[in-house]
Amino acid sequence: MPKDMDKIVALCKRRGFIFQDSEIYGGLNGFWDYGPLGTDLKRNVRNVWWEDMIGRHDPLDPPENAPASFHMVGVETTIIMHPQVWKVSGHYDLFVDKMVDCKECKARFRADHVNVAVLVANFPDDPSAGKQAIACESFMPDAATGMGLSNSKAKKLDQALLAFGKDKSSKPVGDVVVMSYLDFLVRQEAEGQNLKASCPTCGGELTTPRDFNLMFKTIIGALGTEEDAAYLRPETAQGIFVNFKNVCDSSRVKLPLGICQVGKSFRNEITPRNFTFRSREFEQMEIEFFCHPSESPKWYDYWRARRYQWYQDLGIAKENLILREHHKDELAHYSCGTADIEYAFPFMSAGEYGELEGVAHRGDFDLRSHMEGKLKNENGELVVELDAKGQPRHRGSGKDLSYFDDSTRERFIPHVIEPSAGADRATLAFICEAYAEDEAPDDKGNMQVRTLMRFHPRLAPVKAAVFPLVKKDGQPEKAKEIYRALKNAGIAVQYDEQAAIGKRYRRQDEIGTPWCITVDPETMSEGTVTIRDRDSLEQVRIPAGEVVDEISRRLRG
RNA sequence: GCGGGAGUAACUCAGUUGGUAGAGUGUCUGCCUUCCAAGCAGAAUGUCGCCGGUUCGAGUCCGGUCUCCCGCUCCA
Incomplete structure (x- = not known):
């Protein structure tokens, strides 16, 4: 029997677990407060995590199922960091998504997700006629087939080609070129054409792409201007990466090494929903685990299994929890593998799960980025992204963040395994899992x-x-x-x-x-x-x- | 951001054609003294989400706004 989310939310309020933020002023979308019991519960979640990952960790011998012994230490870094951190990490570019809306059906799309098939016609018998883009159809890529252009839309392109050739002496031939809506707009501009791509679903008119800044912006300094813009961190991880060298230099630790942090992060979620599940201010419990590149697959497997087990040890039934390996095309450009630990929240439909934690194999992406500058994936290789002048688009720190292994006399850039958990999501999952109704006898023996x-x-x-x-x-x-x-x-x-x-x-x-x-x-x-x-x-x-x-x-x- | 639904005591909700708010639960105080909520008695609590309008009068009608839920979209 599925649990009733409304009852759980009501209990959370009635007994002082979770309140809506600023409730007496009507609430604030995407923000939630913890009451007396909720505060203790969430603190217990954090403490148990810290205890299990760091406090009770024994660095002298390999823990159960671990490939080797390792160190675990903690840091606590600031919410506001040097703005360059977010430029280099990719959040600055990636979190400023271009969005387009359909003026007709009001659907909203990420501009780089909308594909446009452009029909370019030419006359093989008459080279002087040149090539002309004569029609286009927009569509959403179909994940299953990889071919999202429907037959009806393809037919329309054919018809456009025929109509184009009607009053010409030689027969036109058309090439269909597929590009993203953003690239499409750039080409239209550059080539002085005015084809209009329409809404992929209803065919209505699309707005021009608009910025959506998913990072919270703030200003440093009492007299600060736009020049002093900074951001509230969208993840705690970067505070760990930028301190990797400090920790190694100061803590008598060796690789493999996990650096842990618990703290608040902020994201302007477009649609906060489902109680505290998608909040704009939320707390993360992150581990960045640094290891030798050749050992990283073993550690990836270790952390996936260990973190999956952690939730079960704290009472989440295995049938409500899945470890879902990301499909290749679902992976972020830097990741060599990611698995989500997901929970069957009561507000999700049957068979659907919500992410509690992501365990990502990030390779050397993060440390290299902070050394060299913002990286991009070019044919499977991570290379520094350059601007028009051939300079790095976002410059790195220039500091050497490689690691020197004294015993093997080897210098390398460590690979990172990142188990990144949501403290509020974990707390919510524990609440949902704990909620139960059963029958007990009253003083007269009635159930x-x-x-x-x-x-x-x-x-x-x-x-x-x-x-x-x-x-x-x-x-x-x-x-x-x-x-x-x-x-x-x-x-x-x-x-x-x-x-x-x-x-x-x-x-x-x-x-x-x-x-x-x-x-x-x-x-x-x-x-x-x-x-x-x-x-x-x-x-x-x-x-x-x-x-x-x-x-x-x-x-x- | 769009469409639909909703917002009345701490919680769940009732409130008839507009006439200045009720129930149950919970909380608190007595009594009872009994091992699994509903024995007895009593008490407190709401500017009916917020702002504005229509009206002699608005919880009820109209406009705006905020929030929650569902669907779409989004979720590096």
């Missing part, structure tokens, strides 16, 4: 619907709650004692003496507290308390003095 969040104990915002069964006979005092002992041990715990015991259990179920500890008459006589399990509803009795140890033990797994 009632119970709403609960089955958070993994490491992620649960509240780990335990302590109740007195009744508000008398010294039970509240005893319960508070246990509550404080847990607090002092650094365990997130709540105390509740309000209303019937069953109601208190349900309250904790709804926020995903794994364990409830209840003080009852037997506590007063025998010194034992019950620990009730959220998922099984089972209770076990242990000495009150062992509660802190027992909960700590359970939290360690």
Whole structure:
């Protein structure tokens, strides 16, 4: 049974997990706030990630399934960086997409995605007639066949050719040339022609291409002008790349080496939607893993498997999670391989998944870019992109970012494997996965619907709650004692003496507290308390003095 | 950005032809003392998304705007 996203969103608000940003002013599209429980939950997601990737990492011996031992360290870099970073990384050019709209059907396309088939006619019997572009049809490339020009449109081109040749003595021959809409416009301009490409779907008139800046622009300096434009980072990765040399020079680390960072990133998503899934301000948890080029495929495999497993270890059911290898033509121009870890969010249709994390094999693209300048893919080779004067389009730092391996006396530019996870998306996935409704008996033994969040104990915002069964006979005092002992041990715990015991259990179920500890008459006589399990509803009795140890033990797994 | 739907208490929603707002849940306070929400009693809470217009009077009609949901588009 699919989960109801509306109910999940309602619970998130009702219990203080996630609020719409600036809600009292009507909200702000694409921005979300975390309430008290959501803040703890998301912090747990971040902390568990940091702990598992760095804190608990053992650099002395190879971890399970790893090709070799390796180092993992962290950095924290700024949201605003030198503007040249984004020019070199390609974001400046790529994030400023040219978009065209259809004035008729209102469809919007990326201008470089619209293809135009131009019919160029010539008269083989009459060379003096020259070549002329006489007709065009626009179409969207069909991913399946690679041939998006429909038969009807091809026929129209044929007819145009026939009509063109009608009053000529010799027969025209036509060549169909396919180009992007942007190239088409450039050629029309250059050749002084005025063919008009129309909407690929409805044939309506298209607007001229307009800029869409997907990076947030800002100004540095109180008196800053457009000259001082800077950008909020669209990814945390670049802060790692530009510090690669600093980290190597300062940290007594060797390759293979992972440098990790958690932090906010910003993208002007065109259509923010689906709760927090596509937000304009979001948090990333990224690893840039640097290794020898010859070892990179092994590390790519390692990180894909390890990161896929990580979500499962924290409670995401395997049937809701896929590891999807990108198809070749889906790869970014720099990537030698990318796999997405995707989750079957309730708001997606059956069989569809939303990306939680991308694990990309980036080769030496990033370090080379920051050395040499913005790179482009030319016939499978990454080369520095040049401007009209033959200079680099965007100049690199000129610094040598290669790595010298002392043991092999070899110098090389490391390859990078990038597991890049979304903290908000992971948090949302954990929320969706945790949401459950089951049936539990009420005090009369009738089955009632119970709403609960089955958070993994490491992620649960509240780990335990302590109740007195009744508000008398010294039970509240005893319960508070246990509550404080847990607090002092650094365990997130709540105390509740309000209303019937069953109601208190349900309250904790709804926020995903794994364990409830209840003080009852037997506590007063025998010194034992019950620990009730959220998922099984089972209770076990242990000495009150062992509660802190027992909960700590359970939290360690 | 387009098309469709929606916005009323913290949540889910009702609100008849325009006559100055209700229910359930939740929250809080007592009582009860009982191990899985619905025993009893009581209380608080809304400029009906926002702005403007029509009207003697607008939650209700009109215009604009913001936000959410669905579809399209987009998602290096």
